[in-house]
Amino acid sequence: MSLSLSPQGIESKDKRNTEVVIDLRSVSILYSDNAAVKQVSCHILRHRITAIIGPSGCGKSTLLRSLNRMNDFVPEVSMQGEILFGGQNLYGRGVDPVEVRRRIGMVFQKPNPFPKSIYQNIAWGPRINSYSGSMDELVERSLKQAALWDEVKDRLHESALNLSGGQQQRLCIARALAMEPEVLLMDEPCSALDPISTARIEDLLFELKSRYTIVIVTHNMQQAARISDFTAFMEMGNLIEFGDTDQIFTRPGKKRTEEYVTGRFG
């Protein structure tokens, strides 16, 4: 079975900016012999938030991690199909996965700051990639973008581990932003956070949208409905439906999607 779904309703929403950044072409991902993702095809559009939703174990995180080749570190994972990033296959010959990860950043489920100072957390990525501008400015800019600057500006050289969970997660977002990635992948970034921290991060995503392309995996349907422009619904490794978020949540085209978004399972 090959599902090829293109997002609906894009033209009506915004005609100016519909550039495809990532193009997934019948992507399958296997853990030894088990297919975790089956023949998924869809587009990620520039400066939009795309949410991937679905019940636990549906393959949404696996799919997300394939977009910056983080699956390379999981033994026995193999992948079929093509993921085109700016027209180039991320898994093609001669593609350096290190370069892929530099251009496609990631924020993880649990905040994972380095056990170093706040400043060092931001500065390390740019430094190893030989950033040549002013590091102080970059640190300030990144922390401001992640709406963390006011809370930490007086203690940049304190350990990042002294921050609260929500602050740590915003620090991780700032750390990813400091690399000025073209795409930001987020793997359930709020699942370990309280509602107030979650709301702050959602506000932040709205602001980041004008400058970054964001793909977010979430098990929280309300969150997907609130923040995303496009939603992909996955189940058992299949992409069941992909389209405009409003449409997915109000007029789903598939029965399973409707059952999931109305909370009948999952």
Next chain:
Amino acid sequence: MAFISGNESRNLRRRHQKARVFARFCALVTWSGVLLLGVLLYDVAIEGFAWLDWQFISSFPSRFPERAGIKSAVVGTLYLISLVAVISVPVGVSTALYLEEFVSPKSRLGKFIEVNIANLAGVPSIVYGILGLAIFVRYMNLDRSLISGALTMSLLILPVIVIASREAIKAVPMSIRYAALSLGATRWQTTWAHVLPASFPGIMTGVILALSRAIGETAPLIMIGALTFVAFLPAGPMDQFTALPIQIYNWVSRPQEEFHQLAAAAIIVLLGVLLLMNATAIIIRNRTERRMK
């Protein structure tokens, strides 16, 4: 009103009793070890303390007990252990990093190396001595020098360092590695900047244990022919040498009672050096640990 019925409370009482018995047993075992060590130290201290003075530490060995000292042995031991640390720590830690960070856990080569290292950790030290004699002293013509001793001793403690370092590296959470890798870091950059510093305290612990073992080892040094009577200080790694355990062994095997007391005094010095080394290493470890937090 009772919270629990009589039957259950009897059961609960028995469980508490079992816990108490087990705790007491553990305490007994712990203290018997400490006690034994205490008796040993006391015995040595009584015998050797009278001989312990600056003259003893700053004199070369002599056939007259009252003029004999451990200058060459102390310097030899310090020299030897520094060389061992310089040789074995980089090699051991690099091996551990390679096995943990760069070899896939399923690879046959990795498994092969792993099994061999585990086996080497159990080989008697005298066997390392024979190996050192054959390879370093004879084949490589390094003679009965400090470097021969240091290389032999390094072989002996390498498995310990590798195993302890691997455990420390394994304990670094994967999320730290993923964080670094997702920023476009290479494996090496991730390892150098994050994995190694985070595992440093654990690695230090392993190194302390390994070097403590090396400082007290006698058999391999006898095997490769460290001298028992040395009236000069080694000037370089190619010089002949003696070490504290060798000096102790030499004095203990003499018939005169005075030399036995000298041996006891040398044991106190050896323990002192050991304590000093461990304390330094622990201070370094705690400093880095605090910096990580």
